[in-house]
Amino acid sequence: GNSVTQMEGPVTLSEEAFLTINCTYTATGYPSLFWYVQYPGEGLQLLLKATKADDKGSNKGFEATYRKETTSFHLEKGSVQVSDSAVYFCALRPYNNNDMRFGAGTRLTVKP
């Protein structure tokens, strides 16, 4: 079946540190891949997405590249800020339907 596995947290970094949150997936065909973010007290919102192999999604300094050969979609940011503290979820949608599946989430805390 379709599933997403992401790096367990929590992750604690100092401001301006480099961030990587790993995400790998299992799916048939070519799913679309997403990173969602949940800030404290807020709902889930889309951070970035990629719909085909080698696409790079980017937003707010975050990037993730769709790697078909390694079935991965790792989230990266070169210099995190305190305001990036949140829970990050990797998700996929199969190519042939709208059934979205999420990873368990990774809590990021950035300290000043």
Add this chain to the structure above:
Amino acid sequence: GAGVSQTPSNKVTEKGKYVELRCDPISGHTALYWYRQSLGQGPEFLIYFQGTGAADDSGLPNDRFFAVRPEGSVSTLKIQRTERGDSAVYLCASSLDSSNTEAFFGQGTRLTVV
């Protein structure tokens, strides 16, 4: 409204009672999803609708859970004989009928069974 609306935002109910949770998706979105999110976990898929029909209800945990979307817009998640283990945040999301578009989430309904 502009976003996905869920009501109520909070619901406290006694064990054994029946509850209904409502989701009002973004206008024009044909796909609608229900998820359950327990503390510290990711959204757990329950059911998704394409139009009026349940395209995939494989995530519903047992027959106490049921969802409807009779006119292809508003959806209601119904839970019978609630148990303490049903306590969670129930999330609704909607998306356009396309596999590469994002799902927009509501703020969720926090259900507490006491």
